[in-house]
Amino acid sequence: MAESGGKQEYYIGVDLGGTKILAGVFSHNLKCAGRAKVSTKAQRGPEAVIERIARCVRDAVDECDLDLKKVKGVGVGAPGPVDPENGHVIVAPNLGWEDAPLKKELEKLLDTPVFVENDCNVCTLGVYECELQSKPKDVVGIFIGTGIGAGLILNGKPYSGFNRSAGEIGHMVVEVGGPKCSCGNRGCFEAVASRQAIFRKIQAAVKDGQKTILTDILGDDILDMRSGDLRKALRKGDKFLEKLIEEAAEYIGIGVANVINLLNPEVVVLGGGIIYALEDDMMAIIVETAKDYALSGTAKGIEIIASKLGDDAGIVGGAVLARRETK
Numbered sequence: 001m002a003e004s005g006g007k008q009e010y011y012i013g014v015d016l017g018g019t020k021i022l023a024g025v026f027s028h029n030l031k032c033a034g035r036a037k038v039s040t041k042a043q044r045g046p047e048a049v050i051e052r053i054a055r056c057v058r059d060a061v062d063e064c065d066l067d068l069k070k071v072k073g074v075g076v077g078a079p080g081p082v083d084p085e086n087g088h089v090i091v092a093p094n095l096g097w098e099d100a101p102l103k104k105e106l107e108k109l110l111d112t113p114v115f116v117e118n119d120c121n122v123c124t125l126g127v128y129e130c131e132l133q134s135k136p137k138d139v140v141g142i143f144i145g146t147g148i149g150a151g152l153i154l155n156g157k158p159y160s161g162f163n164r165s166a167g168e169i170g171h172m173v174v175e176v177g178g179p180k181c182s183c184g185n186r187g188c189f190e191a192v193a194s195r196q197a198i199f200r201k202i203q204a205a206v207k208d209g210q211k212t213i214l215t216d217i218l219g220d221d222i223l224d225m226r227s228g229d230l231r232k233a234l235r236k237g238d239k240f241l242e243k244l245i246e247e248a249a250e251y252i253g254i255g256v257a258n259v260i261n262l263l264n265p266e267v268v269v270l271g272g273g274i275i276y277a278l279e280d281d282m283m284a285i286i287v288e289t290a291k292d293y294a295l296s297g298t299a300k301g302i303e304i305i306a307s308k309l310g311d312d313a314g315i316v317g318g319a320v321l322a323r324r325e326t327k
C-alpha cells in the first residue's frame, strides 16, 4: 500500500519485453509499492503495444491505490537501441519495431514525463543505484537470458555509443565456425551460452538418446523447459547437465574477460534468468575463467558478482532512470 498524504514522490519502471510487459511503482528510496504485468502481443504493432504499456502502468498505479498525478516520471527499458534524446526505439527485432516514437506516444496516453533507454542499460542502472549505491565509476552488466546483452555505466552514466548499439556483446564471436546465431553469424557469444543455446544443446542430446534427469522431471516434452528445471536436475546430480552448464559458464567467463580487456571496469555484474537460477553452479567457474583469460594482472580487484534483483532489475532500473531524469 502507498503511504497516503504527505509529499511522497513515486516513479514507475517499465520492462518492455518480447512476450511480457512489467510495470512497477517505486517510492523515492526504491521501495516497490505495486506492480502489474500484461502480455506484449507484439504482432498487433507498435501503436497497440504502446497502449498496452499504458494499461500496465495504470494497473500498477491502481494496485497501490495511487493517483497517476503523484508519479513524477516513467522510465522504460526497450529491447533494442534507443535514442535517449527523442525517446525513439531505433530498432527492436523482438517486437518488429523500427523507429518507434515510444516516448512521445506514451506521454500522450499517460500525461506524465516518459524516459526511454535500452533495456540492458536500464537493468545495469538499476543494479548500479540499488545494489552498488552508485559507488563505482564504471560498471558493466551482462545479462544471460533468452539472448545475451550488456549494459554500460561509464563515469556514472549509461553509455550507448555512436549508433546507440554499444553493449551488443551477445554477438561477439567467441567460437569461430561455432553454432549458428539468430543474427546470421556463427559462434556468437549468445549462440553458445544463452538460455536458448543451452536448451538447444539439451534437446539435441536427448534426441540422440542422452539420458538426463530433465526427462524425469518434464516427461518427454522437454520443449517446455525453464531455467529453474535445470537447477532441479543439477541438485539431483545430473552429470550430463553439470558438464553442459560448466561449459556455458566457461564461455560466460571468456565473455567477462573480453569485457575486462576492453574496458577494465571496477565491477562486472551478471544477471538474467540463467544466472538467477544457476548462480551457485556457475559463478565460481565464471570468475575463475574470467581471471584466467583477462590479461595477466589486469583483473586484480575487479568485482565479478551476480545481481540479486533477478526479474526486477528492469522495473527497478526504469524507476531509477525516471528518478535521475526528473531531478
Ligand SMILES: [Zn+2]
Residues within 6 Å of the ligand: 170, 171, 181, 182, 183, 184, 185, 188, 191
Ligand atoms: Zn549473433
